[in-house]
Amino acid sequence: MTAVISTGRPMLLSARRMHGRADLAAHRTVHGPCPRADLFEGGRLVATVAAAGLLGRGGGGFPVWAKLDAARRHRCGTVVVNAMEGEPASGKDAVLLLSAPHLVLEGAQLVAAISRARRVVACVASNRDDMATSLSAAMGERRVHAPSEVPVELVRPPGRYIAGEESALVGWLARGRGAPVFRPDKAVPLMLGRAAVVVHNPETLAQVALVARVLAAHPEDDPAGVGADVAARLTALVTVSGAVTRPGVVEVPLGTSVSSIIELAGPGEPASAALVGGFGGVWLGRDQMDVPYRAEELRAVGAAPGAGVLVALPETACGLAESARIASWMASESAGQCGPCLYGLPAVARDLSLLASGRPDPRLMDRLTGRLDIIEGRGGCRHPDGVVRMVRTALSVFRADVDRHLRGRPCRYAGTRLLTCIP
């Protein structure tokens, strides 16, 4: 799939368009050499990233400059590249590692330089040998051609959904146990050995590598100005699936409408709703789908970019049935550490399935909404909160279906082949 909207500068997927996979030579042809980290004295790169308004692309959407600054202050010893991509509807991190691994590795080196980290650890799921092979090859090239870079190690944690959660990933690296850790105060950094550790999504790192090049091309300019220019041309990778003829990963300028992004993937039938962010994201109804795809505007409709996922739902599908399947899968992916998640999510999934199949009991809706309320905020990580959010928005967006199903008459499409790809 190609991005058809060009911002006039090499973008994340430029190398994929031109070369398929960019080895080091092709990468340097497209993007130029990696700017040396010492060009960014006095926090210029962090300031530019701040002015660009770059947000993390792993799901949390946290301001990247704040994470870079915290890593510097905490003297992080390790930069972790979180390429686990456990989100089933997401393929962007795979596309990056397969086509532009050098952008990701350079971003990691830049972040390591900012925090004076002494090593990079790249995490690729144990069932993704394709991503590991591509990244390994790129690592090998850099060991030869960029020997002064901080050493990079590739590890292969088991690819469960929760394994990509930041604290779970560090937990696996530190203790061999990939389960989330209680973090009441996120200002306290995660630790790996005796030093702090910072975790970044591959797309975030690739964006940092692009920002660094823009800054290096304007060495005399104020970072605020350079950052504002970057902000105007920032792109995002989005994985589009569902009722589209060409599902896959596209690169779009921030601010493109959700419906336009779905168009890029060749709409099958017109989408009547869209799941935004991931399986723990938010359903938008047809009348909300003109919203610009950018954190600020999405927040106004209760949504967020999340893991860069868009699932388009056609008229001829049942949003409740899709949501019930998603909720069941998410329940099965619980780390099993916290009661509200371990017991609450399956209960919610069961009730949603009963509703979707038109077998409600009179107390179902009260029970379901009561459980959503009681589960929220009571897990050790945000996994249950995502499910709560997804189900709540499903009940709202598909309220006409809810009414029909409650009367014991499921919609015509409740039994049709399901669209969302559940592993």
Place this chain on the structure above:
Amino acid sequence: MTLSVVVDPIRCDAFGYCAELLPERVRLDEWGYPVVDDMSVNGHLVDAAAAAARECPRRALLLVRTIERASPDEANKANEASEEGPR
């Protein structure tokens, strides 16, 4: 300075002692896990909260003290004043 009760959901194994010892703040959901709507603890509740934290077999109930931090300027002034101190 404020005191609050915080549940560590990962440690918690639904023993339920906290709901017994601090019913003013802790109730149990349908699966036996603690729900705390109002985390603040003061006055006569402090002892009960401390007991609940102590008795939890999993040490999953935390009694947290939040100290209002002075701004760096105020902290510096306070430090200078205390250095001059009584001689």
